[in-house]
Amino acid sequence: MKPLTCSPRGCARSSFVKLALGLVLASSGLVQAQSLISSSDFFNPDFEARRPGAGGVIALTVDTTLYNPGSQSAGNVTWTHQSGGLVQAGISLVADVQLAAYTQTIGNSLVFGRDLDVNLLSLPDLGGLLTGTVNSVTGASAINSWDSSATVANLSLSEGVLYSASFNVASGAGLNLAALSAANFSLLSGGIPIENINAVETLNVLNLLTIGGGLATIDFQFYAPAGADDLTFEFDAATVANVNLLGTITDNQTVLSFTNFSVAPVPEPGSLALAAVGFMVILRRRRPCGV
Numbered sequence: 001m002k003p004l005t006c007s008p009r010g011c012a013r014s015s016f017v018k019l020a021l022g023l024v025l026a027s028s029g030l031v032q033a034q035s036l037i038s039s040s041d042f043f044n045p046d047f048e049a050r051r052p053g054a055g056g057v058i059a060l061t062v063d064t065t066l067y068n069p070g071s072q073s074a075g076n077v078t079w080t081h082q083s084g085g086l087v088q089a090g091i092s093l094v095a096d097v098q099l100a101a102y103t104q105t106i107g108n109s110l111v112f113g114r115d116l117d118v119n120l121l122s123l124p125d126l127g128g129l130l131t132g133t134v135n136s137v138t139g140a141s142a143i144n145s146w147d148s149s150a151t152v153a154n155l156s157l158s159e160g161v162l163y164s165a166s167f168n169v170a171s172g173a174g175l176n177l178a179a180l181s182a183a184n185f186s187l188l189s190g191g192i193p194i195e196n197i198n199a200v201e202t203l204n205v206l207n208l209l210t211i212g213g214g215l216a217t218i219d220f221q222f223y224a225p226a227g228a229d230d231l232t233f234e235f236d237a238a239t240v241a242n243v244n245l246l247g248t249i250t251d252n253q254t255v256l257s258f259t260n261f262s263v264a265p266v267p268e269p270g271s272l273a274l275a276a277v278g279f280m281v282i283l284r285r286r287r288p289c290g291v
Contacts, residue, residue: 036163037152037263043105044074049081049148050102050115053088057096060089062142076153079105085114085144085243087137095120095130097137099249101144110258112146112237113172116249138249145238146255152231152263157224162197162268164221165233167261169205171214172254179245180206183237183256187220189228197221206237221266231263 051067066084073079085101098117104110118134157163165187171177183206187194193201208216237256239246246255 035262035264036155036157037261039108039167039259039261041075042077042150042152042261043108043110044077045072045079046104046106047072047079047081048102048104048106049083050100050104051083051086053086053096053098053100053117057088057090058092060087060136060140062087062140064143064145066145066147076155078151078153080149081105082147083112083145084147085142085239087140087142089133089137091129091133093122095133097130097133099137099140101146103146103148105148108259110148110235111254112148112235112256114144114246114249114253114255116251116253139244141241142243143239143241144243144255145236147234147236149232149234152233153229155229155231157228157231158265159224159226159228161224162221162266163224163263164219164266165231165261165263166217166219168259169209169216169218170257170259171209172256174247175214175253175255176245176247177206177210177214179239179243179247180255181238181240182206183209184235185218185220186234187222188232188234189225189230191232192225194222194225194231197223 047069049067049069051063054061063086064084066082067086068080068082071078071080081103083101083103087099088097090096096117096119098115098119100115100117102111102113102115104113116134116138118130120130169183183204184202185205186202187196195201196203203218203220205216205218208218235258239255246253
């Protein structure tokens with residue numbers, strides 16, 4: 001039996017088919033893998049918004065106004081954090097107790113949380129006064145709110161291309177989601193809201209968390225508008241007045257955390273189908289090698 005050989009024309013077609021298949025697979029893989037914004041770059045820089053307490057407070061005080069320490073930048077990303085909700089009480093010459101909402105970018109995440117700070121000043125606790133003060137602070141009724149936005153500049157967005165902004169959101173351990181009145185995500189360009197493919201400008205993250213049992217993956221798909229070279233991502237949340245429904249707190253409590261952020265183009269089903277059809281046409285035209 002003669003060994004199989006290829007005619008020059010047959011071998012050329014075979015090589016062309018292999019090259020075409022490689023290009024189709026590689027192009028689809030690149031579209032899926034390309035990321036305009038990675039999570040490690042997005043959550044920079046590390047900084048926190050937490051209202052500082054007032055000095056010399058004896059009676060119980062509540063401050064729910066938003067506290068904004070300003071914006072900070074790293075690379076092409078600029079974060080602005082705001083937090084609202086500070087309850088404070090003290091015992092003269094003994095202790096200062098504060099329960100404050102805070103918003104923070106740290107590591108690979110954005111965190112909405114609460115911090116209980118108990119500071120013994122000089123004398124030891126006398127007759128359980130400190131315990132009573134802590135209980136009055138943690139049991140106080142105060143609306144907490146969190147608001148963070150990140151603007152990413154110098155992006156190369158192609159008009160009319162479908163993109164996906166995706167991330168994970170999780171509620172804190174033991175958190176009662178009923179204590180949250182809202183949790184939302186929205187996207188803007190040049191200060192103008194961008195709709196996702198379902199014509200919704202703002203996603204209700206709280207509903208997704210309730211359905212998903214405290215953990216959800218958000219996928220906000222949108223078409224890039226004309227002239228867009230920057231995007232602003234907004235995250236916000238708030239509690240009902242009975243904030244103690246969030247659960248007991250001894251030092252620090254994560255209310256919501258956002259991780260694994262990315263923005264990448266979405267492969268259009270039509271373009272992938274067209275590439276597949278083209279490849280099938282090539283296969284049908286292929287002739288077997290000569291024997």
